[in-house]
Amino acid sequence: MQARMRNPATIVPDAMQALLAVGAAAGKCGLPRNVALLAHLRASQINGCSFCADMHARELKQAGEIDERLWSISAWREAPYFSEAERAALALTEAATRLSDRMDAVPDEIWNEAVRHFAEPALAALILNIGLINLWNRLNVCVRQVAGTGPR
Helix, strand or coil, X not given: CCCCCCCHHHHCCCHHHXXXXXXXXXXXXXXXXXXXXXXXXXXXXXXXXXXXXXXXHHHHHHCCCCHHHHHHHHHCCCCCCCCHHHHHHHHHHHHHHCHXXXXXXXXXXXXXXXXXXXXXXHHHHHHHHHHXXXXXXXXXXXXXXXXXXXXX
């Protein structure tokens, strides 16, 4: 496989630095890193971004995640390996990634559960992380970025 072109964020002047800066700012708001990475992995699976799914699964593994959690994240509702807070983050990730799947894209039930588990700064960081990973997924899917060619 070969990518169609380099990632657009590496071509447009200052784009990569701006996107990385948003991610770094979100990383300072109290959201546990593993929750952000779980959101990244789940959105990447939904969006079919093999580059990001590969990268974030590796990051989670390096951060000490157990194999069972990595293998079962696509079935997190039925798997016993996730905390209530992680489930709330994953539900919000799915809703905010699949905006057109329902009339009320992020229903109150999903929103209220996220609010129950995350203080406003951490919730804001989660929402920014979801938005960013969806952007990264779209960039990589468009150019067919090859899995395994990112940082290791």
